[in-house]
Amino acid sequence: MSSIKDIQEEIVSEFEILGDDKESTIFYIMELGGSLEEFPENERKEENIIKGCQSKVWLIADEVNGKIHYQADSNTDITKGLISLLIRVLNNRRPEEILSADLNFIDRIGMGSIIGSQRSNGLSAMIKQMKLYAYAFQTKQNA
Amino acid sequence: MSLNIDQIRGLFPVLHQEVHGKPLIYFDNAATTQKPQAVLDALTNYYGNDNSNIHRGAHALADRATRYYENTRDSVREFIHARESAEIIFTKGTTESINLVAQTFGRKFIGKNDQIIISTMEHHSNIVPWQMLCEEKGAILKIIPINEAGEILFEEFEKLLSPKTKLVSIVHASNALGTINPVKKVIDAAHAVGAKVLLDGAQSTSHLEINVQELDCDFMAFSAHKLYGPTGLGVLYGKREVLESMPPFLGGGEMIKEVTFEKTTYNDIPFKFEAGTPNIADVIAFKSALDFIKELGKPAIKAHEDSLLAYANERMKDIKGFIPVGTASDKVSVLSFNINGMHPFDVGQMLDAKGIAVRTGHHCTQPLMKRFGIEGTVRASFAVYNTKSELDKLAEGVAQIARFKNK
Numbered sequence: 001m002s003s004i005k006d007i008q009e010e011i012v013s014e015f016e017i018l019g020d021d022k023e024s025t026i027f028y029i030m031e032l033g034g035s036l037e038e039f040p041e042n043e044r045k046e047e048n049i050i051k052g053c054q055s056k057v058w059l060i061a062d063e064v065n066g067k068i069h070y071q072a073d074s075n076t077d078i079t080k081g082l083i084s085l086l087i088r089v090l091n092n093r094r095p096e097e098i099l100s101a102d103l104n105f106i107d108r109i110g111m112g113s114i115i116g117s118q119r120s121n122g123l124s125a126m127i128k129q130m131k132l133y134a135y136a137f138q139t140k141q142n143a
Numbered sequence: 144m145s146l147n148i149d150q151i152r153g154l155f156p157v158l159h160q161e162v163h164g165k166p167l168i169y170f171d172n173a174a175t176t177q178k179p180q181a182v183l184d185a186l187t188n189y190y191g192n193d194n195s196n197i198h199r200g201a202h203a204l205a206d207r208a209t210r211y212y213e214n215t216r217d218s219v220r221e222f223i224h225a226r227e228s229a230e231i232i233f234t235k236g237t238t239e240s241i242n243l244v245a246q247t248f249g250r251k252f253i254g255k256n257d258q259i260i261i262s263t264m265e266h267h268s269n270i271v272p273w274q275m276l277c278e279e280k281g282a283i284l285k286i287i288p289i290n291e292a293g294e295i296l297f298e299e300f301e302k303l304l305s306p307k308t309k310l311v312s313i314v315h316a317s318n319a320l321g322t323i324n325p326v327k328k329v330i331d332a333a334h335a336v337g338a339k340v341l342l343d344g345a346q347s348t349s350h351l352e353i354n355v356q357e358l359d360c361d362f363m364a365f366s367a368h369k370l371y372g373p374t375g376l377g378v379l380y381g382k383r384e385v386l387e388s389m390p391p392f393l394g395g396g397e398m399i400k401e402v403t404f405e406k407t408t409y410n411d412i413p414f415k416f417e418a419g420t421p422n423i424a425d426v427i428a429f430k431s432a433l434d435f436i437k438e439l440g441k442p443a444i445k446a447h448e449d450s451l452l453a454y455a456n457e458r459m460k461d462i463k464g465f466i467p468v469g470t471a472s473d474k475v476s477v478l479s480f481n482i483n484g485m486h487p488f489d490v491g492q493m494l495d496a497k498g499i500a501v502r503t504g505h506h507c508t509q510p511l512m513k514r515f516g517i518e519g520t521v522r523a524s525f526a527v528y529n530t531k532s533e534l535d536k537l538a539e540g541v542a543q544i545a546r547f548k549n550k
Contacts, residue, residue, distance in 0.1 A: 076486035
């Protein structure tokens with residue numbers, strides 16, 4: 001499995017192909033949302049909603065063989081695309097890898113100016129929640 | 144006479160720019176309109192030449208600033224055809240104007256079990272001040288229902304009216320749907336039971352001829368920044384006898400006649416309601432905005448905007464997945480819609496990437512969105528400087544975006 005660093009490099013080069021064209025970049029992000037695995041209906045509940053996002057984002061995490069498996073969904077396609085990028089980088093990794101991950105691809109592809117400030121705040125909230133899950137599982141593993 | 148839109152566009156510097164590499168198309172006019180050069184010049188000119196605190200100044204600058212400030216009040220009077228300039232009170236905006244009425248008229252004249260009537264399509268700023276008042280006084284808030292097109296059900300409104308009704312506060316034109324309410328009928332019916340009427344004119348004043356004497360409303364609230372004027376400035380119109388019956392809103396300088404530690408007597412209207420140093424520069428610059436509207440003429444502005452809305456409806460109606468929200472027969476130039484299967488926020492962001500500025504969300508009308516069973520809409524709202532070729536771009540953009548989920 002590729003490292004967090006390698007996957008980020010992949011993403012950065014994919015976005016480089018799109019160049020400065022904001023329109024095709026947003027369409028691309030929306031297309032990416034389609035790659036999210038089906039979110040379990042029974043988990044679509046209030047307690048799984050990430051606070052701090054304008055649109056609704058549901059996130060759950062499981063531990064499989066010491067690695068964290070994330071599942072997420074949103075009611076907006078752009079947000080689904082964003083979370084699919086985060087999942088692509090962080091899914092099925094050990095908690096300590098996730099906690100120490102430097103997610104520099106977001107700045108490198110200039111995500112802030114692509115999605116605007118409201119959604120950037122939401123994106124930060126998603127990352128924080130994913131890291132919180134990692135912290136919780138790490139604490140459990142070390143107990 | 145039809146307007147020369149190219150020439151009008153030339154007066155608005157902000158329109159001539161690119162966003163994301165595309166020419167800006169500004170369709171967020173219901174949120175705020177852009178400002179003509181004359182308004183910008185008036186602001187610079189005031190600070191550059193006349194800056195001074197108004198009233199009671201014994202020097203030339205204060206005199207000049209006072210005169211310009213009061214000139215705007217006269218222009219506003221003329222703009223809404225009030226009887227006299229003293230009936231024009233400057234506030235921070237529509238929201239403050241409504242809160243002023245709630246906190247002064249409301250606190251004095253509305254008591255336990257009295258009723259206030261608003262409609263389903265009110266902006267939060269014409270809901271929350273009344274909820275606060277009702278909570279404080281034990282009064283009751285009644286809501287006029289609407290139909291699927293987004294029009295009030297007048298017969299239902301009449302059923303709500305009773306001697307207990309003390310105030311009807313209703314939006315003249317809906318910010319989220321564009322519906323123009325039959326306010327003259329509403330006012331007459333309310334007066335028949337002895338209730339006062341406040342009109343929220345935030346969205347109507349830039350499009351419709353306003354004559355507060357003919358309408359016979361007791362209050363009207365609106366904002367300068369939706370009228371090609373500066374932000375942070377609004378107007379409360381009130382009939383003299385009603386304003387005089389009300390206690391002051393804020394205490395401080397300007398609003399007093401005489402202060403002793405034992406007792407303070409209050410100034411006459413409008414100054415009674417303008418405590419502290421007002422927003423002098425913006426008031427003065429607002430006159431240039433009103434002059435701009437006067438020069439073009441409301442009927443010509445309305446005719447142009449109506450033709451834009453009709454053209455937009457025509458261009459959009461066949462787009463697969465296009466769902467109009469608010470289809471009242473009488474509307475100002477607001478096109479609210481959704482695209483089947485898509486979140487309005489996504490649609491807005493994709494339009495932004497095309498250089499098209501629209502507003503998305505609940506438009507501060509959550510109860511209205513709930514009535515329609517939706518989370519929000521995409522809202523394109525048109526002003527005098529918009530063009531049909533801009534609407535072509537909007538329609539092409541919406542069609543392309545709609546194909547994403549409506550193949």
